[in-house]
Amino acid sequence: MTSNPLALITSYLRDDGPIVVENPANGEVVGRIASHDADQVSAIIDKADTARIAWAKLTAKERAKLMRAWHDLVMANADDLARIMTLESGKPLAESKGEVTYGAGYIEWFAEEGKRAYGETIPGFSPKSRIVTILQPVGTCAAITPWNFPLAMITRKVAPALAAGCSMVVKPAEATPLTALALEALAQQAGIPEDLFRIVPTKTSSAVGNLFCSHPKVRKLSFTGSTKVGQILMAQAAQQITRLSLELGGNAPFIVFDDADLDAAVEGVIASKYRNAGQTCVCANRLLVQDSIHDAFVEKLKARIGTLKMGDGMAEGVNLGPLIDAKEAARVADVVKETIGAGGKLVVGGEEANGAFYAPTVITGVTQDMEIAREEIFGPVAPVIRFTDEAEAIRIANDTIYGLAAYFYSRDIGRIWRVMEGLEYGMVAINEGILSSEVAPFGGVKQSGMGREGSRHGLSEYMELKYGLMGGI
Ligand code: ADP
8 A cells, every 4th residue: 555545546637637536525635637528538439449459359368367467456456446436435445445346356257257258059940051149349338437436337347348359438427537547547557458448537528428429439338327317328329329238326125024134134224225325326215114113123223323433434433424525415415304394204313414424314204205215315314114014015116217226124935035026126135235246237127227237147238149140051
C-alpha cells in the first residue's frame, strides 16, 4: 500500500480538469480529470475496433494469460483501489475492499470461461450435409456504468467481453471515474493492448451514450443504471439494432415468513438493505413481514440497527457511509417525510439529512400503494409491509414494474419451492441477504432489464452464434 492511493492514476490527474471528483463524506476534492467529448470517444472506438482484430486471433489461453495478469495486479493493488473507491464514493473501506475482490473475481472467472466457448454439431436434415455452430466475438462493445459499484460494474462487463475476443470502451459514472481509470492503468500494466479496453470519463454522458448507439463500429452496448436511462438507450439502440444488455432498477421484496429464523432474517436485512447505504439495485426495497412475527421481527431489527456505526468510510469500524451526495440524502429525507405523512410509523431514524449522510431508518405501517413501496429508495430506509399469508406475500411482491432481485426467509421446503417459483424476479435469494457472484447469472425481468452478467450466460452476451451448413458430402 502506498501512502498516496492516487499514485496509481497520477498520469490522469489534471489541475484544471473539468471533471471534479469530490469525497461525499466531507466535500473535499479528490482529483480532477479530463472530460472526453464525443469526437474523442469516436476516435477511441475506431482504435478499439482495430485492436480487437488481433485480440480475437489469439487463442483463448493467450487471452486468459493476460487477463490473469490483470487480475493479479488488481489484487496486488487492492488496498489502493479500495481507498480510491472510498474516497470518491463514500463506501466504507471494508466494503470497498470486498468490492475489489468481488470485481477481480469476474476477471479471473471469465479468463477461464473464455476457453470453454464451445460450438456444437447438430444431427442434420439431409445425409449429404452436416450442421455445426461456432461462437464468435460480437465485436467492439461499449458500456455505461453507475457509481454504486465503481469497479465491479466495469469488470463484470469488460471481463466477458475481453474473454470472448471483443474490445470494450467504457463510460464510467461522473462521480466515480477514478477507480475506473485505475483499472485501465492496471490492465495496461498487465499487457492488455492499450486500445482494446478504454475508459472514457465525460461530462457529456448523453452525447456519448448516443454515440455508443450510433457509431457504426459499436455492435453491443451494456448498461447498468436507472430504468429511465435504460429506456433512452434502448430507443437510441434502435438506430442500428445495437445488441443490448440492460441491468436497470429494482424494487426488491424481502419477505419474512412466520417459520423463518428471525435472527438470520435480521442479518439478511442488514446485509441487503444497509450495505452501501442502501444504494444498490438489489437492495431490499420493501420488507414484507408476516402478521404473527411482525412485532418481534421489528424489535430485533431496531436493536440491530442500533449497532450500526455511521461515518466517514475511511474511519475504523464504520459500516454505514454517506450517500453519494447531499442531494441524494435530501431526496431520501423527503421520501421518509412523505411516507410518514401517508400514515407510516417511524420506528428508528427518520431525522433530517446531515450533508450526504442519512441515518438508518425503519418505517412500519407501510402499504403497497404508497410511493415508497413502488419506487427504488436507494437509501438506508426500510419500509415494513404486513401480510397475512403466502399468496398475499407473493401478490404484493410481484405488484411492481420491476423484477431484479427478491429475498425470502423460510424453513419450509414446500413453501421455499412455491415462493421461489411464484416470484417474478430474475434472482431469488432464500435465507441469504447477498446473492451476487461471478459464478452466478445476475439480471432481471420486466423493467429491470435484459441479459445476464456472470456465469457462462454472461459470456454468451458477448458472442454471436453462427450456424454453418456443410453440404456436398
Ligand atoms: P444512477 O441512478 O445509478 O445514477 P443513471 O441511470 O442516472 O443511474 O446513471 C447510470 C449511468 O448512466 C451513469 O454513468 C450516467 O452518467 C449515465 N447516463 C445518465 N444519463 C445518460 C444518458 N442520457 N445517456 C447515456 N448515459 C447516461
